[in-house]
Amino acid sequence: MTGWQTLFYKEILRFWKVSFQTVAAPVLTSVLYMLIFGHVLQDHVKVYDQVPYTAFLLPGLMMMSVLQNAFANSSSSLIQSKIMGNLVFVLLTPLSHWSWFVAYVGSSVVRGLAVGLGVFVITGWMVHIEFVYPLWILVFAVLGAAMLGALGLIAGLWAEKFDQMAAFQNFIIMPMTFLSGVFYSIHSLPPFWQQLSHLNPFFYMIDGFRYGFFGQSDVSPWTSLSVVGLAFVLVSTIALTLLRTGYKIRN
Amino acid sequence: MSALLFQDVSKLYPARQAGQGTFKALDGINLRVEEGEFFGLLGPNGAGKTTLISILAGLARASSGSVQVHGHDVQADFAQARRLLGVVPQELVFDPFFTVREALRIQSGYFGVAKNDAWIDELLHNLGLSDKANSNMRQLSGGMKRRVLVAQALVHKPRVIVLDEPTAGVDVELRQTLWQFIAKLNKQGHTVLLTTHYLEEAEALCGRIAMLKQGRVVALERTSDLLRSATAQVLRFKMDGVLPDALAALARVTGRIVQLPVHNAIEIENHLAAVRSAGLVAEDVEIRQADLEDVFLEVMNRGQSEASK
Numbered sequence: 035m036t037g038w039q040t041l042f043y044k045e046i047l048r049f050w051k052v053s054f055q056t057v058a059a060p061v062l063t064s065v066l067y068m069l070i071f072g073h074v075l076q077d078h079v080k081v082y083d084q085v086p087y088t089a090f091l092l093p094g095l096m097m098m099s100v101l102q103n104a105f106a107n108s109s110s111s112l113i114q115s116k117i118m119g120n121l122v123f124v125l126l127t128p129l130s131h132w133s134w135f136v137a138y139v140g141s142s143v144v145r146g147l148a149v150g151l152g153v154f155v156i157t158g159w160m161v162h163i164e165f166v167y168p169l170w171i172l173v174f175a176v177l178g179a180a181m182l183g184a185l186g187l188i189a190g191l192w193a194e195k196f197d198q199m200a201a202f203q204n205f206i207i208m209p210m211t212f213l214s215g216v217f218y219s220i221h222s223l224p225p226f227w228q229q230l231s232h233l234n235p236f237f238y239m240i241d242g243f244r245y246g247f248f249g250q251s252d253v254s255p256w257t258s259l260s261v262v263g264l265a266f267v268l269v270s271t272i273a274l275t276l277l278r279t280g281y282k283i284r285n
Numbered sequence: 286m287s288a289l290l291f292q293d294v295s296k297l298y299p300a301r302q303a304g305q306g307t308f309k310a311l312d313g314i315n316l317r318v319e320e321g322e323f324f325g326l327l328g329p330n331g332a333g334k335t336t337l338i339s340i341l342a343g344l345a346r347a348s349s350g351s352v353q354v355h356g357h358d359v360q361a362d363f364a365q366a367r368r369l370l371g372v373v374p375q376e377l378v379f380d381p382f383f384t385v386r387e388a389l390r391i392q393s394g395y396f397g398v399a400k401n402d403a404w405i406d407e408l409l410h411n412l413g414l415s416d417k418a419n420s421n422m423r424q425l426s427g428g429m430k431r432r433v434l435v436a437q438a439l440v441h442k443p444r445v446i447v448l449d450e451p452t453a454g455v456d457v458e459l460r461q462t463l464w465q466f467i468a469k470l471n472k473q474g475h476t477v478l479l480t481t482h483y484l485e486e487a488e489a490l491c492g493r494i495a496m497l498k499q500g501r502v503v504a505l506e507r508t509s510d511l512l513r514s515a516t517a518q519v520l521r522f523k524m525d526g527v528l529p530d531a532l533a534a535l536a537r538v539t540g541r542i543v544q545l546p547v548h549n550a551i552e553i554e555n556h557l558a559a560v561r562s563a564g565l566v567a568e569d570v571e572i573r574q575a576d577l578e579d580v581f582l583e584v585m586n587r588g589q590s591e592a593s594k
Contacts, residue, residue, distance in 0.1 A: 040394025048382050119378035123437060125344055126372050127395035128364035285345045 038133035041124065045141030049107055056145060060103050061152035064095045068157045071217060081219045082250050089161040090244075093171075094216035096150045097178065097243040101236065104146030104179035105186040105207055108138045112190025113199050121283060131277035135187070135270070142183025143176055150175060163247060170255055171246030174262065178239035181266040182207075187273045191281055210236045220252055235265040286356050288445050288476040289318040289341065294350035296336050296500075310336045312500040314350070318478060318493075320444075323471050325491030325508070326480045327581060332497040334480040335375055338449050341478075342372045354445060368396060371443030375450045379422040379430050385409070386418045388433060389440055396441035408436040411466045413459075428459050435463060445476045452483055464490060488512070488577035496584050504584045508577070515575035515583065517546035520553055522560075522567040529563045532556060537582065546579060547572070 035043060049056040072088040081090045115121035124134070165171065185207075193199040214236035220228050231237050232253075242258030245251035251258070275281075296311040311333045318324045326334050339345040341352050343363050352359045357366040380388060386405065393401040409415045412432040417425060422433065435451060446467065452460045468490065471477050481487055487494060487508075494511055496504040504511065523541045527533075537544040547553050553572070560567050575583075 035394050035399060037395050037397050040391055043394070044391045047387075051382050115380075118381070119374075119376050120380045122344065122374050122376075122378060123380065123392060124395065126342055126367060126370070126374075126438075127392075128367045128397075129395060130364065280346070284343065 037127065037129045038137050041129060041133060041137035042140050045107070045111060045137055046144055048111060049141070049145050056103070056107070057148050057152060060099055060149045061156060064099045064149075064153040065156050067095055068092065068153075068160065072160065079218065079222075081222075082248065085248055085250070086161065089163050090219070090248075091217065092154070092157060092161055092163060093244045093247045094240055095157075096153045097175065097240045098211050098214075098216045099153050100146040100150035100175055100179050101182045101211055101239065102207065103149040104142040104182040105189070105203070107142040107145040108183045108186035109190040109193070109199060109202070110186075111138070111141075112187065113193050113196065116190070116194075116283070117196070125283060131274055134277050135184070135274055138187050139180050139183040139270075139273075142186060143179040146179035146182065147175060165247060166249035167246045167255075169246070171243060173259070174239055174243040174246065177259075177262050177266055178236075178243065181235075181239070181262065181269055184266065184269045184273045188269065188276060191273075191276050191283060194282070210234055213237075214240050215252070216240060235261055238262050286320075287317045287353075288320040288322070288355060289316070289324075289478065290353040290356075291316040291337070291341075292351050292353075294337065294340060294347045294352060296333070296340065296345070297348040310500050311340075311347070314497075314500070314502060316495055316502065316505070318476060320355075320476055321471070321474050323468075323477045323490055323492050324479065325487040325494040326478060326497065327484065327487055327494060328480075328497035329585065331499075333500040334497055335449055336500075337497070338372070338447055338478075338480065341447065342370060343367060368441065369444045370447060371438035371441065371445070372447045373434050373438045373449060373451050375453070377427060377430055377434070379425075379433065381421070381423045384419050384421050385414060385425070385433055385436075388422060389436055392437045393440040398441050401440060404442065405436075405440065408439055411462075411469075412436055413462050428455055431455055432459060432463075435466075439470075443475070445478065446470060447478045449480050450482065451479075452481060452486065460486070484577040484581055494577075496581065498585060503587075511580050512575065512577065515580045517548050517575060517579070517583070519573050519575055519579055520545045520547045520556055520570070521573060522570040524560065524565050524567050526563070526565045528565075529559055532559055537578070543567075544579075546575070546583070 068091060072091060076087050079087045081087060189199060189202045193202060213231065214234050215231065220231045220237065223231065238258035238261040241251045241253055242255045242262065245255040291314050294311055294314040295309065298308040298310055300307055314337060328334050336345065340347045341359060343359055346360065354366040354369045357369065359366045383391065389405045409418055412435060414432050414436065417429055422430065425433065438446065451463060467477060479491060491508050493507050495502050521542065521544045524543060525541065528536060528538065528543060532545065535545055545556055547556065557567055
């Protein structure tokens, strides 16, 4: 294995060794959402004409799990290594900032997809769901996870304490995922909140992902792809710059 | 070409609080370590040893000056420089997710060294870790974790080995194992840069020594020349009670053992007379040659009296 492949492998091994906590627990959380919201709202919320609420909810929950866990992977790995001091083992190596980026973001994508798939495997039988455009599903899942993995990298480099990381997660990531249309179509919102939702890049990830299942969405998948792609490039540029300059890790 | 070359290396830290000036951790360090040398870097806490090593290893950046490893600049050509370096960090750090063997395989992989198990086994054997290969890092004692740190630094067979206080808080057995192994590697041609507070170790191992104080090199000589340069011998005795202030200012006191630098017979007589007049009895009196610790204290104090002038 080359250098970046080893770091990628190590990062996968890291979460896989505690998969009960990193994969099984978030799957369980989503399953509970699915059971409770599905049960309570099934007959009250109508989203698209042909689509029952639980079927609408499932892709949203899958994507929410993908995003949150991709973020959690790179961010928690980095902050733990920084606080434990074992980041030095990677800092002493000849690995370039690109190697770090690919390894940390890549492993975050793997964990995000593993959890998303887990949610589908456990709850998929509850609803009848189609895969109208599987390629769109894959594209949005991978791109969304990569964007959150890169965002996690930035948060992991920036945070010096666990409570700073928790603040990042609870005050930025959580609200943005919850307010992105996981549980509802934004068309059901008052105009002001609709407008606001359009400024949230997470909305486009979930909307585009859902388009892959139903062939229907709030905005065109191409628009979503552009927004998510642009957000990924922007976040990646910042993450790569921080890695190249050794922000808070080399000094 | 030198194994290590430090040219005019300075490191400034910005003021922590408003009103404080910047802190100069390193102040124009010039050092050259030749290939195959066993080189000691000594100095009190806060002298800048670890900062210098951090700059060498790419863990920090110099504010000015440059550092090269076998001609490769540690910033501009960092990948090549780091391939040539094996650094044992001072802090006892470990990755709790892995076993010893996993940690070593992963570390090899970072350097692009595949199928490294033969060398890993040799490292484990030489460092007395063979029976811990499959133990999780969390289960190891402090001394065992320290051995793994050494092994991790050596997985890629670096030409230059940097040890930052590797024997701090380590038992006698490990120290001996470690030094035997490092000395063997040094004989095979690996360059060694060592910082330690155990001056006996430095005296026994290092061919050349640099002493750092407040970010400056205050002595740089062959170890044998340093020892010869000692201007004093040492009067050593045991006693119970409190040493008079005038003597206490000069003495190295370890429990009952008192050691005083002396230059001639008159000084010896005066010191012993001072002890007697304080109502104390000096036992097991002897006079010995100065060791590195005496030279070290002399150099450090010399700096102090010069600074106060």
